[in-house]
Amino acid sequence: MPELPEVETIVRDVRPHVTGRRIRGLRYWNWERTFATHPPAELDAALAGRRIEGVGRRAKRILFRLDDERLLVMSLRMTGQLTFRAKPLAPTAFTRFILALDRGEVRFDDARKFGRVWLYTPAEWAAESAKLGPEPLEMSEEEFVRHLSLRKGMLKALLLDQKFLAGVGNIYADEALWRAGLHPRKRAETLRRPEKERLYEAVRHVLEAGIRNRGTSIDDYVGGTGEQGSHQSFLEAYGRTGEPCRRCGAEIRRIVSGQRGTHYCPKCQPAPRGRG
DNA sequence: CGTTGAACCTGTTTGC
DNA sequence: TGCAAACAGGTTCAAC
Numbered sequence: 262m263p264e265l266p267e268v269e270t271i272v273r274d275v276r277p278h279v280t281g282r283r284i285r286g287l288r289y290w291n292w293e294r295t296f297a298t299h300p301p302a303e304l305d306a307a308l309a310g311r312r313i314e315g316v317g318r319r320a321k322r323i324l325f326r327l328d329d330e331r332l333l334v335m336s337l338r339m340t341g342q343l344t345f346r347a348k349p350l351a352p353t354a355f356t357r358f359i360l361a362l363d364r365g366e367v368r369f370d371d372a373r374k375f376g377r378v379w380l381y382t383p384a385e386w387a388a389e390s391a392k393l394g395p396e397p398l399e400m401s402e403e404e405f406v407r408h409l410s411l412r413k414g415m416l417k418a419l420l421l422d423q424k425f426l427a428g429v430g431n432i433y434a435d436e437a438l439w440r441a442g443l444h445p446r447k448r449a450e451t452l453r454r455p456e457k458e459r460l461y462e463a464v465r466h467v468l469e470a471g472i473r474n475r476g477t478s479i480d481d482y483v484g485g486t487g488e489q490g491s492h493q494s495f496l497e498a499y500g501r502t503g504e505p506c507r508r509c510g511a512e513i514r515r516i517v518s519g520q521r522g523t524h525y526c527p528k529c530q531p532a533p534r535g536r537g
Numbered sequence: 538c539g540t541t542g543a544a545c546c547t548g549t550t551t552g553c
Numbered sequence: 554t555g556c557a558a559a560c561a562g563g564t565t566c567a568a569c
Contacts, residue, residue, distance in 0.1 A: 264562065294545090321563075338563045340547080355547095373546045375563065414539080423564080430562055480549085480561070499562095520542075522560075 263337045265397070265428030266471025267482050267490065268321050271343050274485025276316040278345040278365060279325070284308045285361040295357040295369070297377045307380055308333070308360070320393045320427035324386075332386045338375035340481045344368050372481065393427040397464050405461040409449060417445035418519035420464070429464065432477055432499045435524045436467040439498035445518045445525055447533040470495065498524040 263271065287305035290296070296304055312328040323343060325333040335343060347365045357376060360367040369376065381389065395408065412419055419425050420434035429437070438445050440463035443456060452460070476482055476490030479500065483489055493500075497507055502515040502524060511528035 267562080336563080338545095339561070341563095371546095372548065373561090373563095375545065377564095418540085421563090432562060477562080482562070521562095 263482055264321060264430035264433050265468055267476035268318050268323060269472050270476045270490065271485040272316055272318045272323055275345045279313050279362060279367060280315055282313050283363040284311045285363060288359045288361040289352050289356065290358040292357050292374055295376060295378060298379045304380060319390055320423060330383055332381045334379045334381060336377050340373040341371040341376035342481060342483050343485060344487045345485055394424045395427060397426045397428060398468060402458060402461050406457045409457050413448060413450040415446050415448055415518060416443055417523050419449050421519050431521050433467050433471060435499040436497060437463040438530060439526060440467060442529050444530040444532050445523045500524065
């Protein structure tokens, strides 16, 4: 569910409330598999008494930097929600854990149970982080073009590959391809320089717009204090099957590409020639 | 090495 | 209306 703009919004929302706070402990959990590195009782013991020194983001992961240098890392996957609550709120059937602080609590809800939490040493986290590609908002155009020139394969699958770009997911991949006027099944090795530049601009533009609008709330996503985002009102391709393209009027089409539902304008994003 | 498919889960929407 | 299949924002791992 949450992609880079949604996770960034959550991090910015939660940061002022939890930075400098002391962790009391894990107060509640109901699904063991949420805990990827330590069973809940062990995690509770490791966290109790630690201070949170900062909150950050890497790709779609949320990072809590602790005063023992370790990192509490969370991934929301499809349906996860991470919220700060100033006052305790009773857990629901979807609440996977609650982290009690000296003031308020951090709560992790996740209907589909795909979300995970890890506790890493700096070295362990460095190794995990190294498996992810560069942050698209921290790349120059030159770096992007060089990086893209080393890759081949269909653009939709490439944008979803976290080793290519960290943080782009299904919604923003479709939005970026629409903006760049590139067909999702066009192959990276066929792009010419101006198309690569257009894709760079488009990826950054849609991610920045998503952040400005506090994320896309279609089903479950909420920001770090529980309110919905507004970027769903500004989508051009994703979820607009059968509706008119706002650039040319043609009907937005849906296909499956990279094993994901993919939305594009057949006129603005012309199909590649040959097999596809 | 690259690509594909299945698996992990539950809730909601779609189609017959 | 009823029920089953399809579908959903992500990631990992086995198989080819």
